[in-house]
Amino acid sequence: xxxxxxxxxxxxxxxxxxxxxxxxxxxxxxxxxxxxxxxxxxxxxxxxxxxxxxxxxxxxxxxxxxxxxxxxxxxxxxxxxxxxxxxxxxxxxxxxxxxxxxxxxxxxxxxxxxxxxxxxxxxxxxxxxxxxxxxxxxxxxxxxxxxxxxxxxxxxxxxxxxxxxxxxxxxxxxxxxxxxxxxxxxxxxxxxxxxxxxxxxxxxxxxxxxxxxxxxxxxxxxxxxxxxxxxxxxxxxxxxxxxxxxxxxxxxxxxxxxxxxxxxxxxxxxxxxxxxxxxxxxxxxxxxxxxxxxxxxxxxxxxxxxxxxxxxxxxxxxxxxxxxxxxxxxxxxxxxxxxxxxxxxxxxxxxxxxxxxx
Amino acid sequence: xxxxxxxxxxxxxxxxxxxxxxxxxxxxxxxxxxxxxxxxxxxxxxxxxxxxxxxxxxxxxxxxxxxxxxxxxxxxxxxxxxxxxxxxxxxxxxxxxxxxxxxxxxxxxxxxxxxxxxxxxxxxxxxxxxxxxxxxxxxxxxxxxxxxxxxxxxxxxxxxxxxxxxxxxxxxxxxxxxxxxxxxxxxxxxxxxxxxxxxxxxxxxxxxxxxxxxxxxxxxxxxxxxxxxxxxxxxxxxxxxxxxxxxxxxxxxxxxxxxxxxxxxxxxxxxxxxxxxxxxxxxxxxxxxxxxxxxxxxxxxxxxxxxxxxxxxxxxxxxxxxxxxxxxxxxxxxxxxxxxxxxxxxxxxxxxxxxxxxxxxxxxxxxxxxxxxxxxxxxxxxxxxxxxxxxxxxxxxxxxxxxxxxxxxxxxxxxxxxxxxxxxxxxxxxxxxxxxxxxxxxxxxxxxxxxxxxxxxxxxxxxxxxxxxxxxxxxxxxxxxxxxxxxxxxxxxxxxxxxxxxx
Numbered sequence: 001x002x003x004x005x006x007x008x009x010x011x012x013x014x015x016x017x018x019x020x021x022x023x024x025x026x027x028x029x030x031x032x033x034x035x036x037x038x039x040x041x042x043x044x045x046x047x048x049x050x051x052x053x054x055x056x057x058x059x060x061x062x063x064x065x066x067x068x069x070x071x072x073x074x075x076x077x078x079x080x081x082x083x084x085x086x087x088x089x090x091x092x093x094x095x096x097x098x099x100x101x102x103x104x105x106x107x108x109x110x111x112x113x114x115x116x117x118x119x120x121x122x123x124x125x126x127x128x129x130x131x132x133x134x135x136x137x138x139x140x141x142x143x144x145x146x147x148x149x150x151x152x153x154x155x156x157x158x159x160x161x162x163x164x165x166x167x168x169x170x171x172x173x174x175x176x177x178x179x180x181x182x183x184x185x186x187x188x189x190x191x192x193x194x195x196x197x198x199x200x201x202x203x204x205x206x207x208x209x210x211x212x213x214x215x216x217x218x219x220x221x222x223x224x225x226x227x228x229x230x231x232x233x234x235x236x237x238x239x240x241x242x243x244x245x246x247x248x249x250x251x252x253x254x255x256x257x258x259x260x261x262x263x264x265x266x267x268x269x270x271x272x273x274x275x276x277x278x279x280x281x282x283x284x285x286x287x288x289x290x291x292x293x294x295x296x297x298x299x300x301x302x303x304x305x306x307x308x309x310x311x312x313x314x315x316x317x318x319x320x321x322x323x324x325x326x327x328x329x330x331x332x333x334x335x336x337x338x339x340x341x342x343x344x345x346x347x348x349x350x351x352x353x354x355x356x357x358x
Numbered sequence: 359x360x361x362x363x364x365x366x367x368x369x370x371x372x373x374x375x376x377x378x379x380x381x382x383x384x385x386x387x388x389x390x391x392x393x394x395x396x397x398x399x400x401x402x403x404x405x406x407x408x409x410x411x412x413x414x415x416x417x418x419x420x421x422x423x424x425x426x427x428x429x430x431x432x433x434x435x436x437x438x439x440x441x442x443x444x445x446x447x448x449x450x451x452x453x454x455x456x457x458x459x460x461x462x463x464x465x466x467x468x469x470x471x472x473x474x475x476x477x478x479x480x481x482x483x484x485x486x487x488x489x490x491x492x493x494x495x496x497x498x499x500x501x502x503x504x505x506x507x508x509x510x511x512x513x514x515x516x517x518x519x520x521x522x523x524x525x526x527x528x529x530x531x532x533x534x535x536x537x538x539x540x541x542x543x544x545x546x547x548x549x550x551x552x553x554x555x556x557x558x559x560x561x562x563x564x565x566x567x568x569x570x571x572x573x574x575x576x577x578x579x580x581x582x583x584x585x586x587x588x589x590x591x592x593x594x595x596x597x598x599x600x601x602x603x604x605x606x607x608x609x610x611x612x613x614x615x616x617x618x619x620x621x622x623x624x625x626x627x628x629x630x631x632x633x634x635x636x637x638x639x640x641x642x643x644x645x646x647x648x649x650x651x652x653x654x655x656x657x658x659x660x661x662x663x664x665x666x667x668x669x670x671x672x673x674x675x676x677x678x679x680x681x682x683x684x685x686x687x688x689x690x691x692x693x694x695x696x697x698x699x700x701x702x703x704x705x706x707x708x709x710x711x712x713x714x715x716x717x718x719x720x721x722x723x724x725x726x727x728x729x730x731x732x733x734x735x736x737x738x739x740x741x742x743x744x745x746x747x748x749x750x751x752x753x754x755x756x757x758x759x760x761x762x763x764x765x766x767x768x769x770x771x772x773x774x775x776x777x778x779x780x781x782x783x784x785x786x787x788x789x790x791x792x793x794x795x796x797x798x799x800x801x802x803x804x805x806x807x808x809x810x811x812x813x814x815x816x817x818x819x820x821x822x823x824x825x826x827x828x829x830x831x832x833x834x835x836x837x838x839x840x841x842x843x844x845x846x847x848x849x850x851x852x853x854x855x856x857x858x859x860x861x
Binding site: 177178200201203204205206207209210211213214238239240241252254255256271272274275276278279281282283284285302303305 | 486496829
């Protein structure tokens, strides 16, 4: 059991973490104090063209090595410690922020690292894998992931999230069951512009992970949720699927549903997604909330064994595990959306596609 | 009636025992025994059966057909002095071989006591945090697609050859068993069940008898080294084609259907004269390396209108590299037959000493194809002595797209594993085409039994999925985290790609 909350401004109006904190705090019982986290989009407007590497290091040596690693491979335009209020949590890793661009031009890179995005992903994976005790929390542009071991309030105060202003917020309250509660294993999980929070257990993790490894992703954070972030990145950014298609690939309709479809094109498209992305399919109980470049979407498993609700109000879309949490974020909510099992809710920024779609 | 030759040596380790109080001397047992083990003799004013004590192989045909349940089979004591090196089987083998001067033949799969891994792998199950799914109440799907799949949409469109995938209702196919090695009645039953349950059946290399034409759409027809029964129309009938390179029960050697078994129907289907030996050479004589295989794969694709082509190999040491070459040569499926795989006739010395376990070959091949980024280009069909739905699901979790069952299908139709398939006298009418004996296998009965087996295993397969919280077999496939090893070494675990129990 975990708690999920999301706040999304379709007009990219920035605000601090106050409302999302209220939303996630209401669901305190959905966690056990062993993990919480936030993702905030739009928080670094002055550095919005640079990759913001949030690095977590277990000690100063790991931090130094990670710093060296980054400076060798990237052009660092600015770096600083991430401000924390360590009165809240005494034992904590060190957090450092680097704004970077790839340090070598595309023509000198390996083919699989040719685009800047691929280069950043590849180097982040390499860092996670090779430098003991150092991990990338997030590496997208104009966003950051703040997470750790504690309650949602602890983590909020620890990272001083009152001081950041973002237009998309994800929050997570963790009750770890499969894997130990540790700082790297807290949610959200990020890769470039995609971040996810997840409630549930991915029974298909064994194959999802092997599938991702074939595409160069390396799962180092000891938790199944990590794989979901990489799958979204693979399907949407690298394979060019739409969010709708990616959602279908991750939580596909049953074969018996596909068999009933009469439109041959629709049927063929679904069979293609099922055949191609069988190993990406997520099984087991899950509710996932993901922020992506163009908006935010939620997805549940085909039997909806984990809750997800949403509401639209004044160009904002709110997501939460529990309805009460939606009201906590916005009192004036009129209609609650409860998606059917396996049905995604996709909210997009206004300039792209208008309002949220069901 | 052909002369029935008594089999000396280790074939007489058993004997029928008759309960003369129950027996009414009807003599059915003597008629049923095709190995001349039972004679009927006068006894006072009645007739009673008696064992010849020469050729009982424990096929249990007499026991199963005795109308008065007056027979059981017992093992004859073999009081050889205990020796840890010279085991009784070694001594009996030499006795038998020195009587004939020939290669000892046998049938069925290997009986050696080398470790099998299926029994050392166990499944996980859901507790608390992820709910188990009840297959009786919730949807549970086992649909499996075989063939070359796209890696992503971009490559898929560019390729231009959208090959149709083969849809199975569950990840099981019937292993190749030719008309000749098994009876036509049994092939018919296999074909009917495959068609009805949405599976595939393999023809083996004996060609396609015209009685089976209606079921050819669910068949994978074989092109083996003997090239028996291959006609232009052969390439228009099947769902897919298979090039047979090797067989788990006899890697590296060819096949031999003795002339006595080449009866008129077989002669017609294989297109060889009645009574002539049907020899399948050890190699395919037009395949001496991978580039030749590529030529044959594409020749078959051209001839068949680009139907999927499967390549069957025996599991051997270098299976991963061979598999990689096969996939790159254009095969859409690769069939790996492990050393427990069955055979209608194979030298026992080869059967028990050549090849490696399916488990290890399968795990290594799956991983190798993934490492090379070509796993999507071919499906893997694993074969070699699958005994239960648990074995099947362990293979699926290790990475097989589907498994093939041969021996289990024969057992469903009455086989008791007496290992005399090569004799042509199978008392159950399974591995014989003797016009009289093969009639013993009622195709409708066999069809029902096979259908029941598939039905039962399908239920169990869904149970394994449900208790792991998985509603679609696609998430079970290659999901090695579901498995744990018990009592096997680090090295074995690393090849299998599974953790030890407790980890």
